[in-house]
Structure formats: structure tokens, C-alpha cells
Amino acid sequence: MTSRVPARNGQTDWNAMLARVSFIELDARARAVALLDDGTARELCGPFDRIESPWLEPQGVVPESDDGVVVVKGVLGGRPAVVIAVEQAFQGGGIGEVSGAKAAASLSLAVRDNREGTPTVAVLLLETGGVRLQEANLGLATVAEVCAALLELRALQPEVGVIAGTMGCFGGMSIAAGLCSTLIMTREGRLGLNGPEVIESEAGVAEFDASDDALIWAIDGGAQRTGTGLADVLVLDDVTAVRSAVIEAVGRGVPGEHRSRRIREWRARLDAVDPADPPDPADLATVWAHAVPAEGDRR
């Protein structure tokens, strides 16, 4: 898919860079409001509804009044929409029982709205390290609920995921990202099932050096993920650019075949990589371009 990062002959367009309003620098609430049409944003289960996590205080962790997930309803490019924004500054965007339930319930309500005649689209702003460790099993359960609700909604309406940065999207919520109809990333954004530090602590520094930023972005970064088809659109970190990319993605409607259904294609790509001798990240797109499912492969 076309890149929306303004670049000519591989050169960065510095005028566009200097004129932009950074999306990354906004907090979750401001991001959600910035995406929606002016004056249409209305927050559900806001801070004054006080549905914070009951599990943090007993463990000596200060809770947040919205539990780190901001749900905002409104209008996006003229269509009813719900934006679910994860606050990366609170507990690394970790998903707990309450924040996960907020996300899952708002997606389920969007499903109901669609069935009752209000075609509502969903946008997920995924800046999260995955399940919040203090609420391990409950967090996992709600991530499963989020995924189930995403699967139900995406049959009816497009779901747009945005990974802008700087946290990135890892763990259980990276599975949710993989279910989205369209995934939009910036160069600063990262996407991976296991985060670099998790891989290093589990498999050793020879497997993945979590202090090597260049390596991390070469593998998990937005440019690599869009270049290898694991995400769809690369945008500049700019409010207008992100908003137009989201509206355009919504306009494309429900894809014929979702990324997560193209099993044969992904299996062929996995077969093309030898884990004992992995390709250089820069060569992966080329390796995968030649990895097509064999004729008659019905696995």
C-alpha cells in the first residue's frame, strides 16, 4: 500500500516535518479527540465515573481514574465511530480487567449499534505492552474478549488500528492489532508479539539484544512492518496525516479477506525463513515477495 510519509527519492521532506503537529506527543484522550470530527467527541466511562482497577491499590500501585483506556464516541469523516485509546504513560499501556473490559464492551456495543441500524466503525489506538502483570489472568481474559469482539465487529464494519508510538504494541494486544482490517503505523511505532526485553530475558542476548535500538526498529519498527505486509499504511507523525489515513482506511470498507485469514500465504512466508540462519531484516521483504503458496497447497 502507498506510503504517506512525504518523501521524494528517499529524501525526507523537511518542510512537511517542520509544519506538522505531532500525534505522538498527545496523551490518549487528546489523540482520540484529535481523530474525530471537530466538536463531536463524547467520552464514555470517563474519569468521574471512577471505574478504576480494584487490583492495583492492594498491590501498592496508584490507580488511574480511567484505568488507562479512554473510550470516545463521535463522528469520523461523517460516520459514527468509537475510538478506543490506550494511555501509554499509565503502567506502560498495560491492559487490566477494567481497561480491557472497557475496550471489549465498547466494541460489543458497536456491534449492537451496527445490527440496530447505526453503522459504527471502530478505531483502536494501540500503545500497550500487553497484559498488565498485576492483573495477569484477568487481563488475559479481557484481551481474549477484545479479540472476540473485534472478530464479531470486523464482519460488519472496518476496524482501524493505529500504532503511532512511542510505546509500541506488544503482547496480547499485538494479536488484537493483527485482527484489525487496516493497521496504520508511524516510523516511530513498533509492533511485535514479544517485546525485545522479553525475548532477551527468555532466550538470551544472542537471540535479541534489547539495548540495540537500530536492531529493534529494523525488526519491529513501522517501516519494516508496513514493508513486509504485517501493517498496511506508514504515516508521518502528524495529527492531520494520521486522521486522513484513518478516514481513508474506513472508506475502503471491510476487506475481502482479512490479513489474519490469509493462512496459506503466511505459512509459505514462514517456510521461506530458516530460524537457524535468519535473513537480514532489510532483505525480509524480498524473501517474502518470492514466498508464494505452492499450487494445490490446501493446508
Added chain:
Amino acid sequence: MQTLKFEFPADRPAARRTHVGVVGSGDLEVLMTPEATGTARVRVRTSVDGFDTVWRTVLERFFARHRVAGSFELNDSGATPGVVTLRLRQAIEEGRE
């Protein structure tokens, strides 16, 4: 984690409730709800233990200058006194209409 409670005399009720800030490292969130009680009731939940005196001094100074009546809920993740004062000022300014 530590929970602290303070009360200060106040005579100017805020016009409306406001929420500012994030419970992120070095920052805090403030939930301000107007109350016509003649006091500023402050509840602080902070991730850093043992700074009771500093909290009292910072809040005393703030509410001596801005006598805004209401309940103030502060969820703190290690904010410095300067950041605490800025967030409180932001809250009362947004609550002014």
C-alpha cells in the same frame, strides 16, 4: 504507595469539575469536583512513600494563594512539587469556565 488526606480553608467554589494529567512517571492526574463546603479537601495517592511534609507544604502554599473550594483527588506517580503545582493550577483554570 501512600494515601494522604488534607483540608484547607477555601471560599471560592470552582464553576465546574475538571480532570487533568496522567498517572505516568513524573506526572499525576487531578480530579477536581466543586463543593460549596468552604474547604478544599485533598486526597493524595502517591507512589512514593515518606513525603508527607513536602505534600503538606506544597498544598498549603497552593491553597493559601488559590482558595478554591472542592474535592481534589490526586493520583501521583512521583511528580515533583513544581509539576504538582502546575497540574493544580491547570485544574482550577479549566474549572473557571
